[in-house]
Amino acid sequence: MKPTDIANPDYFHKVVDCQWACPAHTPVPEYIRLIAHGRYSDAYMINWKSNVFPGILGRTCDRPCEPACRRSRVEDENLVKGKKEPVAICRLKRVAADYKDDDDINTKMPKAAAKNGKRVACIGGGPASLTVARDLAVIGYEIVIYDQDPKLGGFIRTQIPHFRLPESVIDEEVGYIIGIGNIEFRHQRVDSMKAVLAEGYDAVFVGSGAPRGRDLDVPGRKEAAANIHIGLDWLSSVSFGHITKVGRRVIVLGGGNTAMDCCRTARRLGGEDVKVIVRSGFEEMKASPWEKEDAMGEDIPILNMLVPKEVTHKNGKITGVTFEKVKAEYDAKGRRTLVPSGEPDQHHECDDVLVAIGQENAFPWIEKDSGIEFDKWGLPKLNEKTFGSSHPKVFFGGDAAFGPKNIIWAAAHGHDAAISIHKMLIGENPEQRPAPGVNVASQKMGIHEWSYDNAPTIDHRFKVPHRAKKEALKDIMAEVELGFDPALAVKEAQRCLNCDVQTVFTGKLCIECDACVDICPMDCITFTDNGEEKELRTRLVAPAMNPTQDLYIGNDLKTGRVMVKDEDVCLHCGLCAERCPTGAWDMRKYYMEMTQAEHACRKQ
Amino acid sequence: MTYIAKPRLHHPSLVKNKAGYTRRDYEGAVSTLCAGCGHDSISAAIIQASYELDVLPHQIAKLSGIGCSSKAPTYFLGASHGFNTVHGRMPSVMTGANLANKNLVYMGVSGDGDSASIGLGQFAHIMRRGINMTYIVMNNGVYGLTKGQFSATADKGSISKKGVANSDEPIDLVSLAILMGATFVGRSFSGDKHQLVPLIKAAMAHKGAAFLDVISPCVAFNNHPGSTKSYDYVREHNEALNRIDFIESREEITASYDPGTLTTVRQHDGSLLRLRKLGEDYDPSDKVAAMKRVQEGMQEGEVVTGLLYVDPSPKDLHHHLNTVDAALNTLGDAELCPGPEALDRINASLR
Secondary structure, eight states: OOOOOTTSHHHHHHHSHHHHHSTTOOOHHHHHHHHHTTOHHHHHHHHHHHHSOHHHHHHHOOOTHHHHOTHHHHSOTTTTTTOOOOOOHHHHHHHHHHHSOHHHHHHHSOOOOSOOSOEEEEESOSHHHHHHHHHHHTTTOEEEEEESSSSTTTHHHHTSOTTTSOHHHHHHHHHHHHTTSSEEEEEOOOOOHHHHHHTTOSEEEEOOOOOEEOOOOSTTTTTTGGGEEEHHHHHHHHHTTSOOOOOSEEEEEOOSHHHHHHHHHHHHTTOSEEEEEOSSOTTTOSSOHHHHHHHHHTTOOEEOSEEEEEEEEETTEEEEEEEEEEEEEEOTTOOEEEEEOSSOOEEEEOSEEEEOSOEEOOOTTSOGGGSOOBOTTSOBOOOTTTOBOSSTTEEEOTHHHHSSOOHHHHHHHHHHHHHHHHHHHTTOOTTSOOOOEEEEEEOBOSSSOBSSOOSOOOOOOOOOOBOOHHHHHHOTTSOSBOOOOHHHHHHHHHTOOOTTEEEEEOGGGOOOOOHHHHHOTTOOEEEEOOOOHHHHGGGSSSOOOOTTSOEEEEOOOTTSOEEEEEOTTOOOOOHHHHSOSSSOEEEEEEEEEOOOGGGTTSOO | OOSSOOOSOOOTTOOOOTTSOOGGGGBOSOOOSOTTOHHHHHHHHHHHHHHHTTOOGGGEEEEEOSSHHHHGGGGBOTTSEEEEOSTTOHHHHHHHHHHHOTTSEEEEEEEHHHHHTTTHHHHHHHHHHTOSEEEEEEEOSEETTTTOEEOTTSOTTOBOTTSOBOOSOOOOHHHHHHHHTOSEEEEEETTOHHHHHHHHHHHHHOSSEEEEEEEOOOTTTSOSTTOSSSHHHHHHHEEEOEEEEEEEOSTTOOOOOOTTSEEEEEOTTSOEEEEEEOSSOOOTTOHHHHHHHHHHHHHHTOEEEEEEEEOSSOOOHHHHHTOOSSOGGGOOHHHHOOOHHHHHHHHHHHO
16 A cells, blocks of 8 residues: 555545534534633634534534544443444534633624625525625625525524524524624515526525425325425424414324424424324434434334325314335345335324425526526536536525535535635636645643543443423423533543544654554554555454545555554554654644635635 | 553454453553563563463463563553562562462563573573473663663673673573573564564463563663664564464364475474474474574574474473472362371381
8 A cells, every 4th residue: 555645634634533524524623622621612613613503503413423423433332331422522512602701702703804895695594695694704795695584594493493492592693694794684585586696796695495395195185284284384384483283193294304393393382192104114214313312202102114195084174194004125236115014004093294204495486597507306507516506606505506404514515605606706716626724733742741631531422411301391492402511511522532633653763663553552553564455454453344444554664564553443542652762653633624715715 | 651541442353362351351551661662562462472372360470570671560461460579589489489379370571680680590490490481581681770781681792872882791591591491492572573472372381481582672771773682683683483373282283384384393282383484494392403503693693583492391390399280279288287197107207
């Protein structure tokens, strides 16, 4: 194998699994350390810069970072009773938002630069548009955001129940963006793209989401329409207070996070017998595991492998839904089909049905001749790098771009689209993306002292305290999760392995004494003859069985061998560097920040 | 020294041996020796060997004298018996322990000062008595604890860190051990675990006096140009005669091998020691030839390593003394004080 090129920013970025997995590439270990130090405002600002909505995401993020977390690969099964768990990254983010010093934050927030004379319209007031607005307002653009709802936030405000995300948090974080200045909000539904373009904006960003809930198409649907609701619309009506109660017996169809929000909301509006019924198996459900857990914790059973067949009704009033029991069959390619299991149909009685079986994009307001092309699935044809559409001035992001994802993706898209818009408007090529900002610094303080807490703890993941169920179900506004308090937050933060403090190897200094090999608790380091990667992985001190994780190859050794480090399970404890007599190993903090529009034209 | 303890977390592939322990269970406290010390590598090799041999940790006794090397037993086999004895007097204590309980696996850990200077007399006698043990000298050629004076094993002409050449002849512990009657003698290098770990395993399995001289560079005081015990020097001059590939018991002779690449030594208990030849033909069971080869190596400035001498049918102290089968410490009052009739019989036999 070739020696590892550690000058390539991607190499060490990839080692920071959480940051690499995060669509916005938030520097996770850095803010977790700041939380452990009680520097909540600084932790908040790192988040704010990167993902724009720390308080919101700290409660609602889909957390792609957590399945990636190295902790869940290195915990000792015997110490954690068989359940290896990642660091509670998402809920630690909330700690930063909960305990920050608001006055301090207000002084840290950027202000709009002097107007540069360019105007950008953002259509839809959700996270993608708000991110574009923030990134561009700070460098002098004038932003106009259009939304049909009276307040900004988009799906964050209308779809997420307040018992999961209090409205005050949304107001606060939307407020930070508007507070920058040069951002105008127009409470106005956009019905024509041409009309928007005609207003002479220099660029238009479409962040209008995927607003259409998929409907149910079975016999009886029309007859019982009064008691069948599209989940998305129903949630937003609840959010705005238009709907305040629901029948005693409720069936929620669907297995995604919207279904989980629907069933838990129903429990708070008078639903006593609420169940979720899904077509797929329990494991394949789209909802996040923790959301399923929370739903089941509120006495909501999840019945699976049931396909709705007919809505039964009497005198124009719903009586229940009949389901066909199915089973999964897999073809040679591993594709799944659901086939009737042959068991008798099941009938479940109910007073209301909430349909949460998917959502779709809809752009009825974009005229066919407006210069924006769509593909056969109804999604805009986009440049995946720049988010630019076939119309030179129009960019897309968030769910509107590639279909329904979640908030953190919307923020990431927003950053990227803002860079493209800025580059286009200053006459640069948006295809050329700015490199990330990287700062690498040794953490050595003394012979055996490091500027980070390098001793890994063996604590199991700490649970976030919840409000008592009886109390929580009584009040739809009462937030269920109470968040970590500072003491718990410190303990949970200590579980972080500081993967951004990298093991950097300098072969020229190495005397091949094996001290690092001997001390490494994870047996990650091997000195051996070079070879092809596949073969090399098998003959290390401990086999490197995870091909998604790189081998770090160091050369320049006197014996002609190579140093091979399996990044997969490294604890970043620094013992290799501590036992190294020559400083061939050093622990260097690798701080990587994605470049945003503000610096997008800096030299590469 | 290192401030944090070695984390308890471990590689997911770590498995338990037949005794029910992982390799990590054979570790000790975190080392307080200088970073990069060869002794730590030897400790790691001892841990690996003990793990691979499936030894129960509480059935090992590790004894040492005084010095950097003799501190090392704290850093391995944390669940075994240990005795940090008097300077140069570890052999006496080990002889006593072995007499009292022959059922433990004995491991003596010493250094060039402890064994070749103050303890040279004891060293010679424990070898000739044939204690069933593994005696490891972590040999760095200097007194590290007193800042790098030459020890008795430093080669003549070797340059100290201060720049002074050694004018005394070195004591070669390997030659001395063979001469004094050790029945398993090897030399190795802390920087070559592929050779060292199997040697330690074979030594621990050997039922007699086994001695290993392990060159272990002192990073603080003897790892500079001009030293003959530095990492670079030993790597350049290492003349490895063989490497133990595996030890097979009688029952499971399975591996096939190309003729001429292995030397096989059939031991008294029926097990086979397979030695992979690394250069010349070398028969480690020929004592006179072994002494000759070791001396030749010294003349040539080679560091001759590998299994240098093995007596396939070793006899140990208990055999010489014709002791009872049971370990002496397990005998009860009845056996130890058989009463006046037995005494009368003995007295009568002497009249």
